[in-house]
Amino acid sequence: MTFKYIPGIPLVHPVVDRCNRGFWESINNHVLSIQRCQTCGLRLHPPRPMCPRCLATNMGWEPSPGRGVVHTWVNFVYDRAGYPGIKCPYAVATVELDEGVRILSNIVEMDPADVYIGMPVEAVFTDVNKELTLVHFKKRDK
Amino acid sequence: MDFLKDKAAIVGMGIYKFSKDSDLTETDMACRSIRSALDDAGLTPDGIDGIIVYAEEDYDDIDITRAMGIGNMTYYGDVRWDGGASCSMVLRAAMAVASGSANYIVVVKSVNDASLKRVKKDWGELRSWPAAQETFYNPYGLTSDDGRIGMNVRRYIHEHNINSDSFGWVTQVLRENGAKNPNSMFYEKPVSHKDYLESKIKVEPFRELDYSCPVDGSIAFIVATAEKAKRLKRRPAYIMAGAQSMVKGTQFKTSYYKSSITDLHATEIVAKTLFEKSGVTHKDIDMLQIEDEFAPLVPMQLESLGFCERGKGVDFIEGGDRISVSGELPVNTSGGSIGEGNLHGMNHIAEAVNQLRETSTSQVKDVEKILVATGVFGPTSGLILRR
Numbered sequence A: 001m002t003f004k005y006i007p008g009i010p011l012v013h014p015v016v017d018r019c020n021r022g023f024w025e026s027i028n029n030h031v032l033s034i035q036r037c038q039t040c041g042l043r044l045h046p047p048r049p050m051c052p053r054c055l056a057t058n059m060g061w062e063p064s065p066g067r068g069v070v071h072t073w074v075n076f077v078y079d080r081a082g083y084p085g086i087k088c089p090y091a092v093a094t095v096e097l098d099e100g101v102r103i104l105s106n107i108v109e110m111d112p113a114d115v116y117i118g119m120p121v122e123a124v125f126t127d128v129n130k131e132l133t134l135v136h137f138k139k140r141d142k
Numbered sequence B: 001m002d003f004l005k006d007k008a009a010i011v012g013m014g015i016y017k018f019s020k021d022s023d024l025t026e027t028d029m030a031c032r033s034i035r036s037a038l039d040d041a042g043l044t045p046d047g048i049d050g051i052i053v054y055a056e057e058d059y060d061d062i063d064i065t066r067a068m069g070i071g072n073m074t075y076y077g078d079v080r081w082d083g084g085a086s087c088s089m090v091l092r093a094a095m096a097v098a099s100g101s102a103n104y105i106v107v108v109k110s111v112n113d114a115s116l117k118r119v120k121k122d123w124g125e126l127r128s129w130p131a132a133q134e135t136f137y138n139p140y141g142l143t144s145d146d147g148r149i150g151m152n153v154r155r156y157i158h159e160h161n162i163n164s165d166s167f168g169w170v171t172q173v174l175r176e177n178g179a180k181n182p183n184s185m186f187y188e189k190p191v192s193h194k195d196y197l198e199s200k201i202k203v204e205p206f207r208e209l210d211y212s213c214p215v216d217g218s219i220a221f222i223v224a225t226a227e228k229a230k231r232l233k234r235r236p237a238y239i240m241a242g243a244q245s246m247v248k249g250t251q252f253k254t255s256y257y258k259s260s261i262t263d264l265h266a267t268e269i270v271a272k273t274l275f276e277k278s279g280v281t282h283k284d285i286d287m288l289q290i291e292d293e294f295a296p297l298v299p300m301q302l303e304s305l306g307f308c309e310r311g312k313g314v315d316f317i318e319g320g321d322r323i324s325v326s327g328e329l330p331v332n333t334s335g336g337s338i339g340e341g342n343l344h345g346m347n348h349i350a351e352a353v354n355q356l357r358e359t360s361t362s363q364v365k366d367v368e369k370i371l372v373a374t375g376v377f378g379p380t381s382g383l384i385l386r387r
């Protein structure tokens, strides 16, 4: 029941652009980085070209310990409902990180039916193929 | 008083029939629905001088007007974001005729959602837009609206400690309405609350009978000033007010980073704007035609539109009586997207026009004012229409 890719079906790749590449390059090195305004300190995810609080454009990247709790989640139960490259059932969740930003990913290493709102999680890195690494989350002890 | 109030009306309407496979291009269906709308209004292509189309990849205002020999265009444009667009398109047409930018404006949306969009593209490519948003969703297998909107609905269930069985009353009522509607994908096919409970979980928290029905089809309206409307053959549906809302932190059908992901903030603003601009109050509204891509959105919007308190939407729909055709606040009397077919809110506007003309297949007596609201968890739009 744990999270599995189905071989032979290409995963949907992110569109890496000049705004978000800091995130994806960091993930390739197994570090979760969150965008941060270097002027006012606001943390943002997903990345944006400008700080919505102070309109500065000097956005930087800050490594995150990758710890947080599940804010909400869905469980792709039915085998024709989800993305065909991932074995159903699988869980998609937003995680509220300790530093206050949310990030969307999969919950791995457990039965998706057992995920719950408020569940403590931590980041793990999955090398999907030669070109793509993703950050996932797994349940952690308090 | 708002400058736009009662200045414009929907004077013509055409529907190209809903099906599972149109075997036509979206441009073709758009033209056919516009041809019907012209017939309905008693106009010819020569009379049309404006067009607003839904922003789709597969058709545009040039192709449509060329195909129909429409010239003399003085106003054109497109709008996007599904339900966030439908009422917006009518609002823009109303503003354009009220300002004198054009006289008779076609508003059209055409979709092959049931046939062509189901054909799998290369799954390795990002298949959803906007890319800036979906690039952080699609790689995790979040590629469809059930997953996207299920995230917000799950949190809503959690925050208000809701028994999701209650959502089945929406489906029962909407399928009951759709069963009476020959244009519906579920004509003569009602379902019960019991059927809802027995329908299988597809993307938890949604059961199969929470879903709207994707269709092929097209709907067109013609908008003109109230003055011109009086000289045409059909009873006008006057536009008392129109509203759009896009709030801080908006994404398309997701908006997961707002402080609350369950409050339908944009819907609240649309309602507030509509009531202020029209000068009417909640008790003046005879029925609702509202977003129902998934059943739980109905109780959520009843709250956000101000027809009941926060967290009390499921009490309102319990048993289905209050939202049924004979209830105190009928909802989606054509069946809406769940009971008729999902044309992204255009079908909701069409049903409002039918009710005001007294031509609905689930006609409610003495309907005078209808609130239409479409789009959730992203750009949202609404109208108040009257007889």
Ligand SMILES: [Zn+2]
Residues within 6 Å of the ligand: A037, A038, A039, A040, A041, A042, A051, A052, A053, A054, A055, A056
């Ligand atoms: Zn800043």
